[in-house]
Amino acid sequence: QVHSVESGGGSVQAGGSLRLSCAASGDTHSWYCMGWFRQAPGKEREGVATIRVDGSTSYADSVKGRFTISKDNAKNTLYLQMNSLKPEDTGIYYCAAAGSLFYLCPNRRATDFGTWGQGTQVTVSS
Numbered sequence: 784q785v786h787s788v789e790s791g792g793g794s795v796q797a798g799g800s801l802r803l804s805c806a807a808s809g810d811t812h813s814w815y816c817m818g819w820f821r822q823a824p825g826k827e828r829e830g831v832a833t834i835r836v837d838g839s840t841s842y843a844d845s846v847k848g849r850f851t852i853s854k855d856n857a858k859n860t861l862y863l864q865m866n867s868l869k870p871e872d873t874g875i876y877y878c879a880a881a882g883s884l885f886y887l888c889p890n891r892r893a894t895d896f897g898t899w900g901q902g903t904q905v906t907v908s909s
Contacts, residue, residue, distance in 0.1 A: 787861075789878050792903030799868050799907070805861040805878030805900055814880040816888035818896065819852060819863045821905070823874035830891025831876070832863065841889035845871070868907045875902040 791803040803819065818833035832852035833841045840852055851864040861878050879896035881888070887895055 789903040816884040
């Protein structure tokens with residue numbers, strides 16, 4: 784069983800930046816698809832960004848140009864660099880992994896991911 788732990792969340796003002804990290808106990812290079820999701824109160828979990836084993840990335844329209852997903856296989860760590868943060872980016876951010884998800888990875892669909900972290904809170908004030 785692979786476990787992951789998110790960190791880097793916090794409270795910032797609009798326009799600020801945060802960098803989330805997700806440290807995995809397993810080998811991130813072996814996962815075909817990894818991603819970041821977020822959930823705001825009263826809303827469904829939303830796929831923010833994914834990165835596939837071949838390095839290709841996918842982003843929700845709401846974060847394109849502001850967020851960047853990356854991973855360091857040597858450190859078994861997934862990152863999400865968040866710039867120009869907006870109040871609507873507020874929520875709990877989760878990292879997730881899917882062992883064999885390749886062609887559907889860009890869909891950023893939460894039900895396709897079987898391994899989840901515990902989440903880290905991001906709060907953006909106006």
